Amino acid sequence: MVQLEYGRSFRNFPLVGSYDITTSDISLSVALRDSGGHLDDVGIPGDEYWEARALELRRALGERIRYLRERSGESQETFAERAGIHRTHVGMIENARIEPRLSTLLKLAHTLGLEVHELLRQAGRSVG
Numbered sequence: 208m209v210q211l212e213y214g215r216s217f218r219n220f221p222l223v224g225s226y227d228i229t230t231s232d233i234s235l236s237v238a239l240r241d242s243g244g245h246l247d248d249v250g251i252p253g254d255e256y257w258e259a260r261a262l263e264l265r266r267a268l269g270e271r272i273r274y275l276r277e278r279s280g281e282s283q284e285t286f287a288e289r290a291g292i293h294r295t296h297v298g299m300i301e302n303a304r305i306e307p308r309l310s311t312l313l314k315l316a317h318t319l320g321l322e323v324h325e326l327l328r329q330a331g332r333s334v335g
Contacts, residue, residue: 269302271329271333272315
């Protein structure tokens with residue numbers, strides 16, 4: 208019996224394959240683990256993958272909000288006042304330091320003249 212352990216990429220997240228191969232009846236068993244070491248027999252990424260993706264989207268969302276705000280010529284203070292949130296809160300969102308609540312996203316999108324799904328779609332395009 209031969210046992211192989213190797214790392215490879217599948218759907219943009221690392222997997223470890225463990226294969227038992229026998230030459231007499233050619234049987235094969237596979238156990239996949241996500242990057243956190245958790246068993247993953249159906250190819251679903253582990254928590255570390257989703258946290259990394261959420262951070263990417265948070266960064267892209269903050270950059271998009273900043274871009275649209277600056278394009279309109281507004282300061283953070285003026286924009287935050289129109290949105291009904293504190294200026295430092297806008298800064299933390301633009302710098303991806305916090306994950307905004309849905310109610311905050313609704314306010315920001317409205318202030319930018321967008322629907323929330325449009326704002327998220329625009330940010331999501333840069334994440335892929």
